[in-house]
Amino acid sequence: MKNLFKKTEFVFGVTNYKNLPEDAGYEILLAGRSNAGKSSALNALTDNPKLARISKTPGRTTEINFFKVNDDLMLLDLPGYGFAKSSKAKKKDWGPLLGEYFQKRKALTAVIIFMDIRHPLKESDWDMIQLCRDFNVSFIPVLTKSDKLSNNKITNAIKLVKNKVHEADAIAVSSKDITGFDKLSKEILNFID
Ligand SMILES: Nc1nc2c(ncn2[C@@H]2O[C@H](COP(=O)(O)OP(=O)(O)O)[C@@H](O)[C@H]2O)c(=O)[nH]1
Numbered sequence: 001m002k003n004l005f006k007k008t009e010f011v012f013g014v015t016n017y018k019n020l021p022e023d024a025g026y027e028i029l030l031a032g033r034s035n036a037g038k039s040s041a042l043n044a045l046t047d048n049p050k051l052a053r054i055s056k057t058p059g060r061t062t063e064i065n066f067f068k069v070n071d072d073l074m075l076l077d078l079p080g081y082g083f084a085k086s087s088k089a090k091k092k093d094w095g096p097l098l099g100e101y102f103q104k105r106k107a108l109t110a111v112i113i114f115m116d117i118r119h120p121l122k123e124s125d126w127d128m129i130q131l132c133r134d135f136n137v138s139f140i141p142v143l144t145k146s147d148k149l150s151n152n153k154i155t156n157a158i159k160l161v162k163n164k165v166h167e168a169d170a171i172a173v174s175s176k177d178i179t180g181f182d183k184l185s186k187e188i189l190n191f192i193d
């Protein structure tokens, strides 16, 4: 399959809702706990090893980074959870930018929730799922680092997520082996007509 994400480029980061570009086209939000493998997955999806910085240190959490795929599609990187500090996190605790973004943004099309396949659905992942449910936004659970598990265990992890999150099918990916990204690309493009 031709990689439609190949020309993706970083355009800017914003810290305030008012600095967001015009509310147009499709925006896919990339979310996940720090170290989940989100930056690595973005690089693998776009076949560009230098696109997102891969690091073990958490990035700034107050910013949304815009990656332009083409004139109609943006991938928005949320550099690691950190906005939902407790299990009791309510909408207002998500940080002003993200809360306002979910409330207002028409371009918000779907959220990809990256989770380490060895320990999916941590509290902050549930907080993000709840945020999606509250605002009726579709989401895709993506289970990262699948190279760490046997095929059997990958299947079990996908089933476990399906049993707990009925409305969505999880996709397993490995940025190390570059597997699962064709499927993820298709799922993303399914949201866009
Ligand atoms: N084995 C393996 N390690 C990975 C994979 N993806 C990411 N990592 C490692 O996990 C750590 C965090 O990755 P990163 O992409 O920076 O995570 P982020 O904080 O979610 O952006 C790094 O040490 C990566 O090398 C993967 O698919 N397989």
Ligand SMILES: [Mg+2]
Pocket: 038, 039, 040, 053, 054, 055, 059, 079, 080
């Ligand atoms: Mg990162």
